[in-house]
Amino acid sequence: MSQSAMNGGFKKSLVLGGVTVSFLALAAGFFLDLWGHPTQSPLIPLVATNFINTATVRVSAGELIASGGDASGLDCYACHEKNKPLKLTFDAESNVILAKEHDDIVMGHGRHKRNNNCFNCHDDTNLEFLQTRDGHQVKLVDSPALCGSCHGPTYRDWEAGVHGRTSGYWKRDLGPIDRKVCTSCHDPHSPAFPGREPAPGPHLLHPIAKVSKERIR
Numbered sequence: 001m002s003q004s005a006m007n008g009g010f011k012k013s014l015v016l017g018g019v020t021v022s023f024l025a026l027a028a029g030f031f032l033d034l035w036g037h038p039t040q041s042p043l044i045p046l047v048a049t050n051f052i053n054t055a056t057v058r059v060s061a062g063e064l065i066a067s068g069g070d071a072s073g074l075d076c077y078a079c080h081e082k083n084k085p086l087k088l089t090f091d092a093e094s095n096v097i098l099a100k101e102h103d104d105i106v107m108g109h110g111r112h113k114r115n116n117n118c119f120n121c122h123d124d125t126n127l128e129f130l131q132t133r134d135g136h137q138v139k140l141v142d143s144p145a146l147c148g149s150c151h152g153p154t155y156r157d158w159e160a161g162v163h164g165r166t167s168g169y170w171k172r173d174l175g176p177i178d179r180k181v182c183t184s185c186h187d188p189h190s191p192a193f194p195g196r197e198p199a200p201g202p203h204l205l206h207p208i209a210k211v212s213k214e215r216i217r
């Protein structure tokens, strides 16, 4: 064997030996947990269920009747007398004084109580009907026509599907389109929405936020 071949063989076993020793050292390092474990990746917080609930904020008169719920409050002539005119009474601040049977109603339609008079909307000659701005009778369950008689631009948006919410089928031969009526969202007596907390932001790929086990509210 030549001198150089012997040298080559020696170098080779030196390298292999070195690699083996380093792997053994690494194995020992891992076994003894020298470097510890990486910190656990942050938990993705659960979103509060109110943000994923798809129900509208209220149940309209029409939906209440259709669902077979307690619609006794809509049966005006269970308590009222037909053909007996109702007289509204007002307090010093010109608020309608409500009978105790109606004390669940909170009137607050428009700034400066602009539209708080019951008979701006209800037909004073027949309580089972609403009365549009131009004097047409519509049923209690057909309230969009009433709202539209004063809120023309919003009504147009709603008809076009820009205001409110459209669900059901886009492809009409598969099924009907479902457009929620105004009173599925707005209380006709106090239609403004109270402010609400924004939903949480999207989950980041590399979260910078603190680890959180709590629900975001």
Ligand code: HEC
Residues within 6 Å of the ligand: 072, 073, 074, 075, 076, 077, 078, 079, 080, 086, 087, 088, 096, 097, 098, 099, 100, 101, 102, 118, 119, 122, 127, 128
């Ligand atoms: C549980 C019984 C009851 C039902 C149901 C009822 N009312 Fe009344 N409502 C009363 C009483 C009592 C008064 C007080 C005036 C009176 O005695 O007639 C009143 C008064 C009113 C007034 C005058 C404002 C006030 O509070 O005094 C309006 C407007 C009115 N009702 C509309 C309606 C309409 C519209 C319906 C149906 C959608 C209806 N009510 C259903 C019992 C009822």
Ligand code: HEC
Residues within 6 Å of the ligand: 108, 109, 110, 111, 112, 114, 115, 120, 121, 133, 143, 146, 147, 148, 149, 150, 151, 182, 183, 186, 187, 188, 190, 191, 192, 193
């Ligand atoms: C007789 C006319 C009239 C009818 C009918 C009417 N509104 Fe209004 N509405 C008003 C006026 C007036 C305002 C106040 C505008 C302002 O203050 O600038 C208002 C304000 C509002 C607002 C803004 C929030 C607020 O309180 O200021 C909403 C939402 C609303 N109406 C929804 C409805 C819905 C839903 C209906 C049908 C159930 C309806 N309105 C029927 C006249 C009407």
Ligand code: HEC
Residues within 6 Å of the ligand: 059, 060, 061, 062, 073, 074, 096, 098, 102, 105, 107, 109, 115, 116, 117, 118, 119, 120, 121, 122, 130, 140, 141, 143, 146, 183, 188, 189
């Ligand atoms: C802006 C129009 C508007 C005004 C003003 C208004 N109402 Fe109504 N009211 C409605 C509509 C629309 C419904 C049917 C609601 C639905 O679809 O949920 C209704 C429903 C009712 C009902 C039956 C359901 C319930 O909420 O109890 C009563 C009772 C009632 N109104 C009484 C009154 C009285 C009393 C006043 C005056 C103090 C008044 N309303 C003023 C539009 C109005």
Ligand code: HEC
Residues within 6 Å of the ligand: 056, 144, 147, 148, 151, 154, 155, 158, 163, 164, 165, 180, 181, 182, 183, 184, 185, 186, 192, 193
């Ligand atoms: C799916 C729920 C939903 C339906 C259905 C709906 N609205 Fe609204 N509406 C809203 C919300 C949410 C706002 C915004 C409230 C805010 O910005 O504070 C609003 C705002 C309004 C306003 C305030 C002014 C404006 O245009 O921004 C009016 C008036 C109004 N709606 C009328 C109506 C009428 C009339 C109908 C039926 C023809 C209707 N809405 C149907 C949810 C709804």
